[in-house]
Amino acid sequence: MSPRFLPRLRFRIKTWPRRALLLTDAPRPNCPECEGDGGIGYDYGDPETGEYAGTDWEPCTCWNENRRWVLLPLPRRPWRTPPGYSDEPPF
Template sequence: MPRLRIQLTGWDRRTLILTDTPDPDCPRCDGDGGFAYDYGDHEGEYAGTDWDPCTCWDETRRWTLLRFPRIRRRSRGVRDPWNVEPPF
């Protein structure tokens, strides 16, 4: 049974999507959706964390529901904030 969630993405092009979520009852990942593990560089120092997704979840499974239009703003030119004259 799919576990779907509505999500808002993007900031230059806002989109409402329907996406899959990890199985909360998965015995392998305990509902986290994957496995995180730390790794080190050639000197043994911490170099980052990798993520392996679990088979109970497909991160690429998503459907676009609604794309929001871009609101273009008019350029009004540079105005002097200290100018007290009317703008006409």
């Protein structure tokens, strides 16, 4: 494999449907097309008013956003009320 196509790996945390630690591909930082952002955003406007309506995202060829591997499932956080607090109204 040439150095151009080697993956640049980074760690991320996935939160849905279950928390997990992922190893993902990252965009090439010195890419001349996207300048390391991983894609190019195109703003567009509403055809009737001409006001800003959103941004379309076109991914760059320097990375694959679907290339990811689950390394470790993470435990769920316990969402409990802290001790000393009550859900009861004060009256």
